[in-house]
Amino acid sequence: MNRLNRSFYLQPTLEVAQELLGKFLVHKIGKKKLIGKIIETETYIGPKDKASHASRGRTPRTELMFGEAGHAYVYLIYGMYYCFNVVTGKKDYPAAVLIRAVQPFTAGENGHFYLHKDVTNGPGKLCRYLKIDKKLNGVDLTSNVLWIEDRGIIVKKSQIGRAKRIGVDYAGEYKDKLWRFYIIST
DNA sequence: CAAGAGATCATCT
DNA sequence: GATGATCTCTTGA
Numbered sequence: 001m002n003r004l005n006r007s008f009y010l011q012p013t014l015e016v017a018q019e020l021l022g023k024f025l026v027h028k029i030g031k032k033k034l035i036g037k038i039i040e041t042e043t044y045i046g047p048k049d050k051a052s053h054a055s056r057g058r059t060p061r062t063e064l065m066f067g068e069a070g071h072a073y074v075y076l077i078y079g080m081y082y083c084f085n086v087v088t089g090k091k092d093y094p095a096a097v098l099i100r101a102v103q104p105f106t107a108g109e110n111g112h113f114y115l116h117k118d119v120t121n122g123p124g125k126l127c128r129y130l131k132i133d134k135k136l137n138g139v140d141l142t143s144n145v146l147w148i149e150d151r152g153i154i155v156k157k158s159q160i161g162r163a164k165r166i167g168v169d170y171a172g173e174y175k176d177k178l179w180r181f182y183i184i185s186t
Numbered sequence: 187c188a189a190g191a192g193a194t195c196a197t198c199t
Numbered sequence: 200g201a202t203g204a205t206c207t208c209t210t211g212a
Contacts, residue, residue: 042204044204051204052204053197053204056198059197059198060197061196061197061198075196075197075204076194076195076196076197077195077196077203077204077205078193078194078195078202078203078205078206079193079194079195079196079203079205080193080194080195080205080206081205081206083204083205085204098204100204122205122206123204123205124205124206125205125206128206134196165204166204167203167204167205168204170203171204
């Protein structure tokens with residue numbers, strides 16, 4: 001296993017978003033591990049991105065996005081669902097990658113991972129599955145509670161699709177940015 | 187099968 | 200006091 005370190009998150013945000021595809025998001029609870037293979041990401045970059053929470057300036061909530069790369073940014077949306085983001089970019093520059101979809105895996109007895117039903121296609125659903133909540137807001141992704149690891153899966157550029165972001169129609173000129181990435185075939 | 191409303195709360199005005 | 204980086208269920212054609 002190869003846990004991603006700080007330098008990975010310090011790459012340009014759009015690079016990180018694409019590199020994250022095919023990686024495994026791991027949340028450790030006691031002795032159990034909840035694992036999801038990342039298959040879709042979305043980026044929120046810079047102080048001018050109207051779709052980003054950070055566009056309204058620095059507030060207690062968005063402070064994390066201005067912070068150091070490699071931390072988790074978790075927030076509650078519509079009162080019921082959590083969204084999980086990875087903070088990227090340099091300090092004082094607000095940028096983050098939203099993990100939009102994963103495939104849920106279970107760790108088998110012999111160390112292999114088994115895919116089960118693909119039901120976590122959506123930011124809210126994946127957080128429900130991985131048991132991500134507000135307690136994980138601000139957690140360091142190089143810690144041993146929540147992290148992302150590389151298990152040798154290579155996603156070619158030709159397998160990466162690009163599309164407009166979702167649910168951000170109010171973002172004016174930023175709503176048509178092709179800042180969403182996903183793995184084409186599974 | 188498509189469309190619409192409800193659930194529910196932290197954060198900002 | 201209004202609203203959103205969502206999802207699920209209900210309704211109706």
